[in-house]
Amino acid sequence: MEKNIYSVSELTHTIKNLLETSLPTLWLEGEVSNYKRHYSQHLYFSLKDESAQLSAVMWRSRAQKLPFQLEDGMRIRVLGNVKVYPPAGRYQFDVLEAEPVGTGSLQIAFEQLKRKLYALGWFDEAHKKALPDFPRRIVLITSPTGAAIRDMLNVLKRRAPYVDVVILPVAVQGERAPGEIARAINLCNRHKLGDVIIVGRGGGSLEDLWAFNEEKVAEAIFHSHIPVVSAVGHEIDYTIADLVADMRAPTPSAAAELAVVDKDALIGKLGDYETRLRQAVDNGLAVRRRQIEHLEKSHALRRWDDQLFQHHQYLDGIQSRLENAISVKMQETRTRLEKLELSLRATHPKTLMARGYSLTLKNGKIISSVSNLSEGDIITTELSDGSVESTVTRYSEKRIM
Numbered sequence: 001m002e003k004n005i006y007s008v009s010e011l012t013h014t015i016k017n018l019l020e021t022s023l024p025t026l027w028l029e030g031e032v033s034n035y036k037r038h039y040s041q042h043l044y045f046s047l048k049d050e051s052a053q054l055s056a057v058m059w060r061s062r063a064q065k066l067p068f069q070l071e072d073g074m075r076i077r078v079l080g081n082v083k084v085y086p087p088a089g090r091y092q093f094d095v096l097e098a099e100p101v102g103t104g105s106l107q108i109a110f111e112q113l114k115r116k117l118y119a120l121g122w123f124d125e126a127h128k129k130a131l132p133d134f135p136r137r138i139v140l141i142t143s144p145t146g147a148a149i150r151d152m153l154n155v156l157k158r159r160a161p162y163v164d165v166v167i168l169p170v171a172v173q174g175e176r177a178p179g180e181i182a183r184a185i186n187l188c189n190r191h192k193l194g195d196v197i198i199v200g201r202g203g204g205s206l207e208d209l210w211a212f213n214e215e216k217v218a219e220a221i222f223h224s225h226i227p228v229v230s231a232v233g234h235e236i237d238y239t240i241a242d243l244v245a246d247m248r249a250p251t252p253s254a255a256a257e258l259a260v261v262d263k264d265a266l267i268g269k270l271g272d273y274e275t276r277l278r279q280a281v282d283n284g285l286a287v288r289r290r291q292i293e294h295l296e297k298s299h300a301l302r303r304w305d306d307q308l309f310q311h312h313q314y315l316d317g318i319q320s321r322l323e324n325a326i327s328v329k330m331q332e333t334r335t336r337l338e339k340l341e342l343s344l345r346a347t348h349p350k351t352l353m354a355r356g357y358s359l360t361l362k363n364g365k366i367i368s369s370v371s372n373l374s375e376g377d378i379i380t381t382e383l384s385d386g387s388v389e390s391t392v393t394r395y396s397e398k399r400i401m
Contacts (some may be wrong), residue, residue: 009086015083019091023082028093029101030054032074037063044069045094047078055092066098068109075101107207110213113240117215122222122244129227131244131259135195136344137164138259139226141184144169148231148252150200156254162344163260165195169364171378172201177211182220189225196259197224199241200231200252221245231255257283268336274330281322288315353384370395 006014030047037043043058056078058066070076076138079097084090100108117123138156142149144167154163168188172182181199188197199221201209211217212232219246221228230245231252242248249255292311349359359382360367367373377392 012086012089014086016086019082019084025079025080025081025096027072027077028054029077029131030075032070032076033072035070035072043070043095047076056095058095058098062096067105068100069112070098074356077101085099106210106213108205110240113213113215113218114200114243116242117218117240122218126223129254131206131229132195132246133261135163135259137166137194138277139166139168139194141168141170141181141188141197141199142201142252146172148200151251151253152198152200152231152256152296155253156260159257159262160260161265162341162348163343164348166195169210173204173208173211178214178216181211181214182214185217185220185228185299187223187225192226194226197226197228198249198252198255198259199228199245200249201233202252203234209233209239212241214240217241218244229255243248262339269331270333270337275328277326278323279331281319281326285319286314331335350384355381358383370397 016268028047030049030053031368032384033048033053035043035045035048041063043063045056046053047056048054049191076098077100078093080094080095083092083094085092099105101376121127125130140152142152149167153165156163166188168184171177172181185197185199188194190235199212201212203209209232212230218240221230221241227246229238229247229249230241231249231254232239232241234251243395249258292315300322353359361380361382365377373392374381375392379390379392381388381390
């Protein structure tokens with residue numbers, strides 16, 4: 001009888017066809033070991049239990065969508081197919097999806113990034129920048145349609161109407177959100193658009209707030225030269241952005257309150273200082289008067305009435321000069337505050353528009369150079385009493401000699 005002889009390749013391909021066609025796509029649970037991320041970004045690891053282990057691979061296109069990092073010792077469930085790798089003569093598990101057993105994948109990703117950035121020192125107080133006492137311009141990076149921006153604008157208008165506000169609209173959830181938020185922070189720093197940046201949104205689930213747990217957003221906040229206030233969600237919500245930011249506010253409204261000093265409270269504090277200063281002067285003078293009166297009643301000094309009267313007159317003169325000096329100082333302080341408020345109001349865009357200036361925008365963004373325009377662009381010109389929409393038919397650049 002003729003022998004049926006297989007080559008190694010034939011046998012291997014036969015086994016490959018049998019395994020790959022007879023076993024369906026299935027879920028597999030085990031412990032990760034021998035984990036390695038190849039320079040090609042493919043993931044290679046083994047799945048094992050008490051009595052066996054199986055090689056596994058997750059290709060780069062799928063690994064990029066994995067929200068957490070695999071680690072040796074982590075117990076996971078994977079969805080995939082059994083594949084045979086002919087060059088090595090072994091079978092392996094081709095992973096399509098992976099999820100941790102127990103804690104959710106997003107929570108694991110949060111803790112992993114938190115540990116990484118903590119080790120880098122990004123949460124250290126030494127890196128935190130102080131907010132300026134009197135910012136002239138505040139940048140809001142948030143959704144242009146959410147409740148958060150309305151709350152912040154209301155607070156800023158009430159507490160510090162003289163502060164200029166710049167809004168950089170971004171997506172605050174979804175795949176586009178992390179990139180847009182990071183780019184807005186970098187843009188603000190590159191063009192020095194303000195003195196304080198507030199980054200935030202309203203509350204939501206861990207998935208809704210996830211953009212603020214992305215490393216690219218944390219990196220932009222950490223490297224910002226302008227102080228950043230993080231105001232993400234409600235008081236109980238904490239994100240990576242909160243930990244990296246120079247200041248964390250429990251809500252967007254609270255962030256606006258932290259960023260500016262209330263004008264009425266400042267004026268009231270100056271009034272308190274004036275009252276306390278006057279009381280201190282009056283108390284000091286009263287003590288001196290009692291001492292002098294005691295001396296007046298002394299037998300040894302009665303004959304020196306004339307000298308005492310001169311001292312009385314001298315003290316009265318000091319009191320008058322002190323009171324005049326206090327009044328002058330307080331008036332100077334009030335005048336400086338009034339000039340500061342007039343200066344801030346004079347440079348406000350609405351004030352400039354009332355003088356005849358205008359603001360030109362394209363797609364909601366300010367146009368500062370004709371190089372940003374093309375023929376056929378639709379632009380909007382903001383005036384003091386309304387706006388005009390135009391189509392660009394011709395433009396020219398001013399040459400600087």
